[in-house]
Amino acid sequence: MMSIAVRVPATSANCGPGFDSLGLALAMYNTFTFTPMEGADTYSYTFQGLGADILEQENPEDNLIGESMKKLFAVVGEEGVFGRIDVSIAIPPARGLGSSSTAIVAGLMLANRLVKKPLSKVAMLELANEMEGHPDNVAPALLGNLICAVQDGAAGLCYGKISVPYSLRFAVVVPDVLVSTEYARSVLPTQIAHKKAVANVGRAALLVTALQQNKPELLAVALEDMLHVPYRKELIPCCDEVFAAAREAGAYGSTISGSGSTLIAYCNESTAHQVVEAMVQVFLRNGIECIGEVLTADANGADYI
CATH class of the missing domain: 3.30.230.10 (Ribosomal Protein S5; domain 2)
Structure with missing residues (x-):
């Protein structure tokens, strides 16, 4: 066989x-x-x-x-x-x-x-x-x-x-920081204010709209989260500083990938490499080793080769 x-x-x-x-x-x-x-x-x-x-x-x-x-x-x-x-x-x-x-x-x-x-x-x-x-x-x-x-x-x-717009790129930075999924879930609150929940629903809908209609300028607002990122970012050193560096380098917006510790910025193909470099430099300045890559979306999923 x-x-x-x-x-x-x-x-x-x-x-x-x-x-x-x-x-x-x-x-x-x-x-x-x-x-x-x-x-x-x-x-x-x-x-x-x-x-x-x-x-x-x-x-x-x-x-x-x-x-x-x-x-x-x-x-x-x-x-x-x-x-x-x-x-x-x-x-x-x-x-x-x-x-x-x-x-x-x-x-x-x-x-x-x-x-x-x-x-x-x-x-x-x-x-x-x-x-x-x-x-x-x-x-x-x-x-x-x-x-x-x-x-x-x-x-x-x-x-x-x-389908993700072809011009969209993802600046992915993986710091040498371990955040277990179990622990990342344990820091989340058991209840959240109704006002925050409503805001999150709106942003999730806006994110889908931004991608469907290829309006990446909406991602600055659409990627904002109130359910998990405010709590999990405390587990990742320099998280806010990395997000700020990505924005200043031209990213549409940034967030935590999964439960972390990877951070991901949504970018245009023309700015993606400078964005990932800016994110990497924040970690390195703070003595944290990391890996940075610019990736595209995968359109097909798992496949035989």
């Missing part, structure tokens, strides 16, 4: 005011290759790239790639196929760029290629959402572009896809 490879994009969840509902696919990728091995009854892993040394210390039985493969085999009622999984990592793990979602999506995609009756992407998204718990990462990782997704008890997972 031949090896199967799948490439899954990074994601930036929340997109400012779209807490737990908006997610953006970015053109930065983890690549997963599965090689079936006759007689194998488990999965073995090799990792190369960012954070490989950390991932290699994890218990293989707990790895999300293998877990999602086994889940899909069980759902379709077919016998599991086991072997070696080689992972090439370009997405910094545990930094708010959806690295765990790439593992879930990759496992489902790999297993789906091996079954007699493969699932649709819609069905795989349902499974991915069950495993992840929040669709704003797994949905864009699987489908690409900007996804608005809401989990409704009666209707299930409801979502729509929005």
Whole structure:
């Protein structure tokens, strides 16, 4: 049996005011290759790239790639196929760029290629959402572009896809600061004033409008958030200073990617490189190592290669 490879994009969840509902696919990728091995009854892993040394210390039985493969085999009622999984990592793990979602999506995609009756992407998204718990990462990782997704008890997972304007670029800066998703959620308030909630709803709607109608000048207001960014930015050193530097360098607006610590600025292609450099310099001046890149949106989501 031949090896199967799948490439899954990074994601930036929340997109400012779209807490737990908006997610953006970015053109930065983890690549997963599965090689079936006759007689194998488990999965073995090799990792190369960012954070490989950390991932290699994890218990293989707990790895999300293998877990999602086994889940899909069980759902379709077919016998599991086991072997070696080689992972090439370009997405910094545990930094708010959806690295765990790439593992879930990759496992489902790999297993789906091996079954007699493969699932649709819609069905795989349902499974991915069950495993992840929040669709704003797994949905864009699987489908690409900007996804608005809401989990409704009666209707299930409801979502729509929005094409990101071609001229829009994303200045992404990843500081050497770890912010766990669990801790980032723990600092959020349990209640919020009605006035702030109304303001957030308006900005989320404005963000979608700005992208649909290609009006990036609206992003300065549309990216403002009152539900999570004011609380999570306290966990990221120099956050306000980095946002100010991005704005002064020409960015439309900035926000925290996912739960952090990655910061992301929405820019025009003509200013993106000066924006990312300005953001990087703030961290470096304050003694914080970081990685900065200019990325485009990924339009296709996970795909076989």
